[in-house]
Amino acid sequence: MSGKFITLEGGEGAGKSTLARALAERLEAAGVQTTLTREPGGSPGADAIRALFVRGDAEKFAPLTDALLIAAARADHIAHTIAPARAAGRWVICDRFTDSTHAYQGAGRGVDMAVLTTLDALIDAPKPDLTLVLDVDPKAGVRRSKGAHSGEDRFERMDLSFHQTVRAAFLGIARDEPDRCVVIDAALDKDAVRAAALDAIASRLGVHA
């Protein structure tokens, strides 16, 4: 049986990577073999594309070029990481996936949503079984993110209104697809965020981890 596919979405500094690691540990402890991955990247080919993508000026590439680069990386990531893991029955937890493309490149930078949907279909992007949207006030999030790592800051450097548009886009997706998405308040402390995520996994996917 194909393993479940869980994506974590949200703005910069929402705590997605921390939560992703915690969920993978808890699922493994509950006996669910789990692959933890992230986008852009997640396979050697996709990581090479990521390196091109995340550094430099936000305007380095035209928005459509960004969308195509992400689709290129995603096709490789699906082929080499996500699909093989799920076929082997492993669950996959992915830090960012198609919703980030719709929020950043679509809502944030104006790429036609129909183009993004065409690209999703073209690479046969799997629909997540569960998407956890970590909602964070952009002011707090970007501040938190800037302390966390260096160099990969191409989108952190966009202005506040960009990040507010991205936040609204994530909340819009969650509202449009309530069966797939659960919004979690990322301002809660780490334990409370994890508890909310584990609750969602229990109620939506039937595994108590």
Add this chain to the structure above:
Amino acid sequence: MSGKFITLEGGEGAGKSTLARALAERLEAAGVQTTLTREPGGSPGADAIRALFVRGDAEKFAPLTDALLIAAARADHIAHTIAPARAAGRWVICDRFTDSTHAYQGAGRGVDMAVLTTLDALIDAPKPDLTLVLDVDPKAGVRRSKGAHSGEDRFERMDLSFHQTVRAAFLGIARDEPDRCVVIDAALDKDAVRAAALDAIASRLGVHA
């Protein structure tokens, strides 16, 4: 008036770059302002993608990933080089364009032609006014190409049958679109190849250069 768009297509070692330079010089001498460019690449963003694309193993990326990377680079190249030049009335000579994607990624590596056509439409790739297909026996072409430069050899390292498939694909495109394409025998000497190209420009585009 928008400048004419001429593409040069064909396998490795067909002499496309040499011919492209010669045509640009002759057109400039005839008073036609000309921009000489090439793919993959042709703008700073696209060149960065080219660097990722042309080196390493032929199987480095999945074929669909390659097609998306090329489309990403092409979108940037059109936006930053081809469209502005043509809008300023300049002619553009481009060493490789969409036909190479159909021949290498489509016929050669099995990406669905409908996917490639969708990508062409998605990035609004301009139709060339004239395409010169330099036809070369793959055995001679790959040998010639290997001497010419180093490092950018990802596709030269594919086997002979791959290059034969690519050759047949270029000839098929020329047969299907005779109004756009002129096939030139690349085994002729350099002067004869250039003369044939200038004849095509004169008869198809009305400029004697």
